[in-house]
Amino acid sequence: MGFDEMDVDTIWMDGEFVPWDEAQVHVLTHSLHYGTAVFEGVRCYETERGPALFRWDEHLDRLYKSARPLDHDIEHDPEELTEATTELIRRQELESCYIRPLVYYGYNSLGVSPKECPTRTMIACWPWGTYLGEEALEEGVDVMVSSWRKHHSSQIPTNVKATGPYINSMLAGEEARRNGYVEAIVLNKEGDVAEGPGENIFMVNDGEIYTPGLSESILDGITRRTVIELARDLGYTVHDEASIGRGQLYTADELFFSGTAAEVTPIRTVDDNVIGDGSRGPVTEDIQSRFFDVVERRTDDHDDWFTYVEME
Ligand SMILES: Cc1ncc(COP(=O)(O)O)c(C=O)c1O
Structure with missing residues (x-):
């Protein structure tokens, strides 16, 4: 749906x-x-206590950290960005939404060096449903391993959420969709599994959970952190520094993506190889259902992950 329809x-x-x-x-x-x-990309969920920003402080923290290597000096403190965001939600009467803060070099000169350009900041919010579709959350998605490799962290800081590197995500995702798949999996420069174009990835084998470590050229996803914590709460063993080879994808019991956009989305095939029995696996379902219970506030634990918006 385009912005003009919102x-x-x-x-x-x-x-x-x-x-x-x-x-x-x-x-x-x-x-x-x-x-x-x-x-940043942040979700605000509809809850009984009103709209609730999910792990807002951590998203803000990542935004300020992302700004550092690019030498952005954000003129606004976190309190001001929080107040701006909650006010946008109030003014537009949004019950739930996606939030996009962006910090960018503005207009002044056009050398590659940005030092004469001001750092500018914007925040927009808009209503947003499931990213890969409602059906995807239940049935899982068909994905392909992209022919594009993720940049190595010696080439570009892969742990910061900068816009330029998203060319890689765009190319991988569009390649997948052109070939009839819903999403891509991107390997890192060494040829091991890194992540999706806008998601982290998890693998389940014999009831234990594996996800590539931060040194595998991945974004330190906030949903990834959430999944790791919730899975451990549920009693699962989580190997969060795993190195996963391409072949392991094909023989996995279960695979799923995590991300602000994708939330927890099962993967049912990779390169046309059926994963498990080709539907959402039991561990994925367990974690997904716990995830939605938490973010939609059907449970009262982890309340510190939420910033509630007073709608007055
Ligand atoms: C490349 C990439 N990996 C992983 C993620 C998931 O991160 P998060 O859970 O913080 O949204 C995203 C989304 O922002 C992403 O763009």
Whole structure:
């Protein structure tokens, strides 16, 4: 669904609430040319206590950390970004939404060096359903191993959420969709499994859970951290520094993606090889159901993961 079909009207830009259609930048904006922005993607869930931002503080922390290697000096403190976001949700009466904060080099000069360009910040929120489709959450998705490799962290900092590297995600995802798959799995430079274009990946074998470690050129996903913690709460053994070879994907008992967008999505085939019995496996289902119980607040534990928005 395009933005024009959504009931949203305000964007926060550099300290001001701006009408949606007026939230514009100059075509010579530095980050538009060199991919030098950093960003976050956060979900706000509908709960009985009103809209609730999921692990907002950790997303903000990652945003400020992502800004460092690119030398962005964010003029706004976390409290101001939190207030801006909650106010956007209130003003637009959003019961649930996706939140996109972006920090970018603006307009001034166009050398590769951004040092004469101001760091600018924007936040937008809009209603958003499931990323890979409702059916995907139950049935699982068909994926292919991409012919594109993930960059190595010696080439680009893979642990920061910068816009430029998303060319890799776009190419891998579009390659998969062109070939009739829903999503891709991207291998790292060494040829081991890294992650999806916008998701981390988990493998289940003999009831134990494996996920590539942070040194495998992956993003330190906040949903990944959540899954690891919830799975351990449920009594599973989680190997969170695993190195997973491509062949292990094909023989896995279960595979699933995690991410703010994908939440917990089962994978039912990889390169047309059926995983397990070709449907959501029992461990995936257990973790997925615990995940949704927590984020939709059907349980009262982990309340510290939520920032509730007072709708007044
Ligand atoms: C490349 C990549 N890996 C993993 C993730 C999952 O991270 P998170 O759970 O913080 O959304 C994302 C999504 O932001 C991503 O873009």
